[in-house]
Amino acid sequence: MPYRELACGLLIPFAGTTLGSACVFFMKREMDRTLQRALQGFAAGVMVAASVWSLLLPAMEQAAGMGKLAFLPAALGFWAGILFLLFLDRAIPHLHLGSEQAEGPKKEWQKTTMLVLAVTLHNIPEGMAVGVVYAGFLAGNAGITALGALSLALGIAIQNFPEGAIISMPLTAEGVSKRRAFWYGALSGAVEPLGALLTILFARLVVPALPYLLSFAAGAMVYVVVEELIPEMSEGEHSNVGTVLFALGITLMMALDTALG
Numbered sequence: 001m002p003y004r005e006l007a008c009g010l011l012i013p014f015a016g017t018t019l020g021s022a023c024v025f026f027m028k029r030e031m032d033r034t035l036q037r038a039l040q041g042f043a044a045g046v047m048v049a050a051s052v053w054s055l056l057l058p059a060m061e062q063a064a065g066m067g068k069l070a071f072l073p074a075a076l077g078f079w080a081g082i083l084f085l086l087f088l089d090r091a092i093p094h095l096h097l098g099s100e101q102a103e104g105p106k107k108e109w110q111k112t113t114m115l116v117l118a119v120t121l122h123n124i125p126e127g128m129a130v131g132v133v134y135a136g137f138l139a140g141n142a143g144i145t146a147l148g149a150l151s152l153a154l155g156i157a158i159q160n161f162p163e164g165a166i167i168s169m170p171l172t173a174e175g176v177s178k179r180r181a182f183w184y185g186a187l188s189g190a191v192e193p194l195g196a197l198l199t200i201l202f203a204r205l206v207v208p209a210l211p212y213l214l215s216f217a218a219g220a221m222v223y224v225v226v227e228e229l230i231p232e233m234s235e236g237e238h239s240n241v242g243t244v245l246f247a248l249g250i251t252l253m254m255a256l257d258t259a260l261g
Contacts (some may be wrong), residue, residue: 009134015191017123017187020181021164021168021183021186033096040232041229043159043162044249045250046155051221054148054257056215069261081143082220091224092117120188120191122224128196129221132199164189
């Protein structure tokens with residue numbers, strides 16, 4: 001794969017976050033709660049589908065030689081990803097949207113700083129997911145194609161678009177200028193290409209660990225969905241919009257994986 005194509009694949013998710021953050025220049029000061037629920041539900045659906053089709057299933061396929069124990073690398077990697085995000089959740093001060101109580105160590109930091117850290121924490125597993133899939137392709141793994149890796153990058157970019165808007169727009173309600181809110185939103189996604197690149201470099205050195213790394217990224221993504229996105233899309237007055245968009249996100253990612261995989 002030419003390095004230019006690889007670079008594009010790694011930057012596509014970051015581009016999604018940046019474009020979403022730019023919505024702060026064109027939309028009203030505060031995001032409608034129903035729209036926010038819809039976007040969070042959609043992002044959750046894409047992440048769950050990507051975790052299964054693009055990460056866990058390829059991990060088990062690569063371990064098929066283990067027979068009935070082929071699930072073991074996927075299970076171990078999955079739990080390692082869950083525990084890693086649980087550790088970061090406890091170790092990094094951050095504040096979720098709609099919450100007044102910060103999580104992690106007690107720090108006298110600005111609210112905007114902790115909001116951005118929450119989204120940055122969220123983006124770490126997404127960057128790892130893209131990186132490990134591209135690492136599998138570069139290693140010559142027959143189960144991972146260039147189009148399959150591209151479909152994951154596109155899927156994450158699509159769900160990053162609403163995420164960029166979700167982080168940048170509420171910042172303006174906190175008194176942050178639109179320009180600064182845009183940069184905060186865009187920079188929160190910068191961890192993705194960096195994490196993807198580091199994952200590729202590590203995975204290419206330890207190719208036999210790919211099944212574990214694929215499922216590690218899946219576990220980290222599922223943690224974010226269950227711990228953050230689903231509760232946030234369901235809080236407040238009852239609404240089914242998040243659930244419907246969750247299903248739409250799964251359907252879109254399933255279609256992308258089938259069409260491009």
